[in-house]
Amino acid sequence: MSQARPAIHVDGLRKRFGATQALDGVSLDIQPGEFFGLLGPNGAGKTTLISILAGLTRADAGHAAVMGHDVVRDYRQARRALGVVPQELVYDPFFNVRETLRIQSGYFGLRHNDGWIDEIMHHLDLTPHADKGTQSLSGGMKRRLLVAQALVHKPPVIVLDEPTAGVDVDLRRSLWKFISGLNREGHTILLTTHYLEEAEALCSRIAMLKSGRVVACDTTRNLLQLTNEHCAQLRLDADAVPAAWQARLQHDADGSWRINFSEYTDLETLLADLRGAGIRVLEMQLHEPDLEDVFTDIMKRT
Amino acid sequence: MSGLSALFYKEMLRFWKVAVQTVVAPVVTALLYLLIFSHVLEAHVEVYPGVSYTSFLVPGLVMMSMLQNAFSNSSSSLIQSKMQGNIVFVLLPPLSYLEFFLAYLGAAVIRGLAVGFGVWAVTLWFAPLQLPHLGWLLAYALLACAIMGALGIVAGIWAEKYDQLAAFQNFLILPLTFLSGVFYSIHSLPPFWQGISHANPVFYLIDGFRYAFVGHSDTDPWLGLLVAGACFVAISALTLALLRSGYKLRH
Numbered sequence: 001m002s003q004a005r006p007a008i009h010v011d012g013l014r015k016r017f018g019a020t021q022a023l024d025g026v027s028l029d030i031q032p033g034e035f036f037g038l039l040g041p042n043g044a045g046k047t048t049l050i051s052i053l054a055g056l057t058r059a060d061a062g063h064a065a066v067m068g069h070d071v072v073r074d075y076r077q078a079r080r081a082l083g084v085v086p087q088e089l090v091y092d093p094f095f096n097v098r099e100t101l102r103i104q105s106g107y108f109g110l111r112h113n114d115g116w117i118d119e120i121m122h123h124l125d126l127t128p129h130a131d132k133g134t135q136s137l138s139g140g141m142k143r144r145l146l147v148a149q150a151l152v153h154k155p156p157v158i159v160l161d162e163p164t165a166g167v168d169v170d171l172r173r174s175l176w177k178f179i180s181g182l183n184r185e186g187h188t189i190l191l192t193t194h195y196l197e198e199a200e201a202l203c204s205r206i207a208m209l210k211s212g213r214v215v216a217c218d219t220t221r222n223l224l225q226l227t228n229e230h231c232a233q234l235r236l237d238a239d240a241v242p243a244a245w246q247a248r249l250q251h252d253a254d255g256s257w258r259i260n261f262s263e264y265t266d267l268e269t270l271l272a273d274l275r276g277a278g279i280r281v282l283e284m285q286l287h288e289p290d291l292e293d294v295f296t297d298i299m300k301r302t
Numbered sequence: 303m304s305g306l307s308a309l310f311y312k313e314m315l316r317f318w319k320v321a322v323q324t325v326v327a328p329v330v331t332a333l334l335y336l337l338i339f340s341h342v343l344e345a346h347v348e349v350y351p352g353v354s355y356t357s358f359l360v361p362g363l364v365m366m367s368m369l370q371n372a373f374s375n376s377s378s379s380l381i382q383s384k385m386q387g388n389i390v391f392v393l394l395p396p397l398s399y400l401e402f403f404l405a406y407l408g409a410a411v412i413r414g415l416a417v418g419f420g421v422w423a424v425t426l427w428f429a430p431l432q433l434p435h436l437g438w439l440l441a442y443a444l445l446a447c448a449i450m451g452a453l454g455i456v457a458g459i460w461a462e463k464y465d466q467l468a469a470f471q472n473f474l475i476l477p478l479t480f481l482s483g484v485f486y487s488i489h490s491l492p493p494f495w496q497g498i499s500h501a502n503p504v505f506y507l508i509d510g511f512r513y514a515f516v517g518h519s520d521t522d523p524w525l526g527l528l529v530a531g532a533c534f535v536a537i538s539a540l541t542l543a544l545l546r547s548g549y550k551l552r553h
Contacts, residue, residue, distance in 0.1 A: 057553045076396035084394055090387035094316045106308025107395035
């Protein structure tokens with residue numbers, strides 16, 4: 001990983017809303033070109049952190065910078081470097097798609113930006129809707145327009161706050177393809193999501209937030225190795241299991257049995273004992289640990 | 303295009319797209335006031351010697367329409383953006399609080415002037431054209447729209463719901479404009495109410511604006527200009543301070 005100026009630098013951020021400590025001393029560095037995931041349960045402080053980066057919220061303490069520009073002192077440069085796709089599906093009903101993008105472009109001081117606007121509309125399949133009022137767009141199209149708006153000024157850093165919440169499978173896939181493409185072209189991506197398999201597939205590094213604190217921050221690969229808890233699901237031709245295994249085997253509602261294990265030798269012993277007791281295995285499924293297990297584990301432990 | 307001109311353009315386009323509601327409707331309303339009040343009072347009231355009631359009423363109606371529409375433009379734009387959440391589109395870009403102020407103010411002034419011009423144009427059928435003091439007309443029209451445009455920004459930022467904005471409009475703006483001598487000269491009021499009227503800044507706006515049309519006023523137009531100028535400076539300072547602090551916009 002390059003040690004150049006981080007794309008996003010956050011140091012000791014604190015923010016309190018009334019009685020809630022939304023951020024309790026968050027420090028993070030995200031390097032240029034990273035696809036970085038920010039995970040955490042609702043209320044963990046993800047959106048607050050993004051809002052501080054975007055200048056929508058002011059931190060009580062600590063500081064934040066985008067491409068080396070302090071978000072308060074150098075807010076103009078910081079905001080030029082940042083494209084934000086907000087979580088809420090917002091739009092301005094007064095304008096059509098093209099007007100929306102032209103106006104947004106103008107806010108960044110960009111004149112004659114139609115070439116780029118046409119290109120983003122093309123990539124996001126918005127071209128057929130260019131002259132439609134934003135109010136008449138479907139939810140998916142509104143989401144695409146939000147992504148387009150975040151990109152009008154070609155920001156090197158793109159923040160996506162739960163962009164796939166409530167989005168159908170097709171759109172989710174095409175959005176990820178598009179965002180991954182941007183990442184390959186060199187854009188730094190910061191993503192928050194509730195879909196952990198999405199984060200696992202896309203992000204090279206992940207930070208987990210809980211109650212306003214970073215409780216884990218590592219490469220996705222290292223995080224996945226944190227837990228070696230495998231799970232096997234068995235369907236047996238018997239209603240009971242040998243007494244020695246009764247504590248470890250969980251009987252699920254659908255009649256199958258489940259066991260969590262860290263060493264495969266455990267599974268081998270179980271199968272041998274079952275055979276010894278004359279019980280046959282009708283079906284077996286193995287689950288490798290995924291980010292969801294790691295996430296649940298970390299959230300429980302911290 | 304700087305960020306300021308883009309935001310100004312957006313605000314202009316916003317009201318222009320619904321011009322029937324934002325420009326034509328207020329002109330029709332003012333015309334109805336004119337028809338009713340001049341029908342009832344034309345034969346009975348002469349406020350200034352040699353000035354018909356209709357000629358007296360027209361400048362008041364023009365000014366009232368400008369005041370209400372300048373206020374309405376900035377306040378409704380902001381509250382709608384806040385309620386819909388699309389205010390983030392102007393909070394995310396590198397716009398300064400001064401650019402934000404000037405863009406919303408500029409569009410409010412233009413809408414106020416457009417409505418004012420419209421009202422004046424349709425009343426030409428009812429009151430003969432007279433305009434002895436063009437300079438006073440422009441000065442008062444601009445100041446009035448600017449004061450209300452800025453006040454609209456304050457109200458739009460402060461209000462969190464439509465009914466709060468409606469309260470601001472119904473319990474502050476409307477009484478201030480209606481009780482300012484649009485329909486009557488304050489000299490016709492008992493001394494106590496005359497005194498109260500002098501504390502209403504809108505009174506000076508209407509009185510000075512009317513002076514530009516009929517050459518008569520209840521107070522010296524220079525005093526009015528001073529009061530209006532001071533009001534604009536005070537309200538602008540308040541608005542800029544709110545915007546700078548991020549009050550209710552940046553948490």
